[in-house]
Amino acid sequence: MIYKSNILKSALLVSAFFLLSPIVLGQGKVLELIPGTDRLEYDEKTGVHKLIGNVNFIYQGNTMYCDSAYYFEKKNAVKAYGKVHVNKRDTLNMFCDSLYYDGKTKMAKLWGNVRVRDNEFKLTTDSLDYDAEKGQAFYTSGGRVEGIISREVLTSKVGYFHPESKNFFFSKEVNYKGKDLTMTTDTLRYLYHQKKAFFYGPTDIHLDSTDMYCESGWYNTETQEGSLQQNAWISRPKTYISGDTLLYQPTIGTSIGIGNVYYRDSTQNMYFNGEYAEFSDSSNYSFITGNAIASKEFDTDTMHLHADTLYSFKKDSIEYIRAYHQAAVFSNQFQCKADSISYSPQDDLMELYTHPMVWSNGAELKGDFMDIHLKDSVIERVNIHDHSTVLMEVAQDSFYNQIGGKDIIAVFKDNKLHKTFVKGNAITVFFPEDDSEISEDSIPIKKRMGMNRLYASDLRIDLDSNEVIGITYLETPDGAFYPMDQLNKDDQYIPGFDWKMALRPKSREELIEK
Numbered sequence: 001m002i003y004k005s006n007i008l009k010s011a012l013l014v015s016a017f018f019l020l021s022p023i024v025l026g027q028g029k030v031l032e033l034i035p036g037t038d039r040l041e042y043d044e045k046t047g048v049h050k051l052i053g054n055v056n057f058i059y060q061g062n063t064m065y066c067d068s069a070y071y072f073e074k075k076n077a078v079k080a081y082g083k084v085h086v087n088k089r090d091t092l093n094m095f096c097d098s099l100y101y102d103g104k105t106k107m108a109k110l111w112g113n114v115r116v117r118d119n120e121f122k123l124t125t126d127s128l129d130y131d132a133e134k135g136q137a138f139y140t141s142g143g144r145v146e147g148i149i150s151r152e153v154l155t156s157k158v159g160y161f162h163p164e165s166k167n168f169f170f171s172k173e174v175n176y177k178g179k180d181l182t183m184t185t186d187t188l189r190y191l192y193h194q195k196k197a198f199f200y201g202p203t204d205i206h207l208d209s210t211d212m213y214c215e216s217g218w219y220n221t222e223t224q225e226g227s228l229q230q231n232a233w234i235s236r237p238k239t240y241i242s243g244d245t246l247l248y249q250p251t252i253g254t255s256i257g258i259g260n261v262y263y264r265d266s267t268q269n270m271y272f273n274g275e276y277a278e279f280s281d282s283s284n285y286s287f288i289t290g291n292a293i294a295s296k297e298f299d300t301d302t303m304h305l306h307a308d309t310l311y312s313f314k315k316d317s318i319e320y321i322r323a324y325h326q327a328a329v330f331s332n333q334f335q336c337k338a339d340s341i342s343y344s345p346q347d348d349l350m351e352l353y354t355h356p357m358v359w360s361n362g363a364e365l366k367g368d369f370m371d372i373h374l375k376d377s378v379i380e381r382v383n384i385h386d387h388s389t390v391l392m393e394v395a396q397d398s399f400y401n402q403i404g405g406k407d408i409i410a411v412f413k414d415n416k417l418h419k420t421f422v423k424g425n426a427i428t429v430f431f432p433e434d435d436s437e438i439s440e441d442s443i444p445i446k447k448r449m450g451m452n453r454l455y456a457s458d459l460r461i462d463l464d465s466n467e468v469i470g471i472t473y474l475e476t477p478d479g480a481f482y483p484m485d486q487l488n489k490d491d492q493y494i495p496g497f498d499w500k501m502a503l504r505p506k507s508r509e510e511l512i513e514k
Helices: 002-017 022-027 508-513
Strands: 039-043 048-059 062-072 077-088 092-102 107-117 121-131 136-139 143-147 153-156 158-162 167-178 181-191 196-199 203-207 210-214 216-220 226-235 239-249 254-265 270-280 285-297 302-315 318-330 335-344 349-353 357-360 363-366 369-375 378-395 399-413 416-430 433-438 444-448 450-464 467-473 478-483
Touching: 121 158, 143 158, 153 181, 210 216, 239 270, 254 285, 270 302, 285 318, 285 508, 302 335, 302 508, 318 508, 357 378, 363 399, 378 416, 399 450, 416 467
Parallel strands: none
Antiparallel strands: 039 048, 048 062, 062 077, 077 092, 092 107, 107 121, 121 136, 121 143, 136 158, 143 153, 153 167, 158 167, 167 181, 181 196, 181 203, 196 216, 203 210, 210 226, 216 226, 226 239, 239 254, 254 270, 270 285, 285 302, 302 318, 318 335, 335 349, 335 357, 349 369, 357 363, 363 378, 369 378, 378 399, 399 416, 416 450, 433 444, 450 467, 450 478
């Protein structure tokens, strides 16, 4: 009777011992002992069952092996020692040096060389806690999870995981390593079957020649797609992008930036700013809007192009930037405004459409359409088409040297207007200077002699510091000279005169304000 009682109580031991499923713990069904246990003892006074030597048994298809095991009947608790091995339906195996299970709280603790393994991953750690009620295991003294097939490795100080769903949560010194991919972060949630990692803290990602950073978001370790948020940036050998949120889609060669977007292309010495942007490597196309600015760096200056929307694309290996709606340019050398602007950095060519205006030093150029030929950041030539005017203020709010005609070619030297060629319906109004009078300090005194108003079919005008120093007529001109005391205000201006200097951008910041 005593031996039969011991066997029954040993069966209770195993029922309480098997911790992998809370359902199994509550069933208390018959235990099948596998031959091999050396000795079975029971202490009626303490209520402790002791199995010694080659302990092994089967319960509902789950098998456990160890060197020795103890069942504490009063506490409903189990301890196991020596080469502990638990197998759950041939799919999950747990190994450790020792184990303790509390049947009342359904909490287990594994110590020493702990390994958990199934067909997809294996976990190693020094100690492991298992909550059978929730089906959740966790470690707090460092652990390593390795994909058996994928060979990806994840280490951390603290880790939580659900063996059946393969959901992991890691914190403190989290490191991930896969094929050509590494990640370091403070806190990470990893959905194993989806290959999707969620970040909750400063995170560094390195893939081939690409470096990434964010402080929250997610990343797919298989497709390399991700949503990087909070101080996010992506750096590649020739490009860099940052923003509040970056959507990274390498499978289709696209990156999307949302909020405070900054993009830099080192091949063109250009960078872009805006609130929303799309960049496509596969189609060599980019789009940026919301206070959008493209900036081109030169040796001695930086040119800024602003519009509601900016497009950048390549055609026949030539890169173009199109600025649409309320476009404007600022550099230290010249400034522009138009409804839309097209710019080719490689050709040093800028085209202005619909109400274009260009300012350089004290000259203001306008027409229906303009194309500007640059050398680095300096204007070499401006071609003005239809209703063309060149205005130069010579006395503040009073007198202006003016050139008008159908088309004008304006040639610059050292960023100053040097000469103009007017083709068709040429007209010029200018106020010649007389510096023959000398001051007491032997400095020439400049005086306005009067106003010349001349007409011709075509003409060439040479200038110095916005002053007319020579005029060449291809045909006999028509016109008149008016002394200063006989000026008629209606004759002081060419047709279409409209001084717009107040619209001239004075800084990069003012591009957005105006």
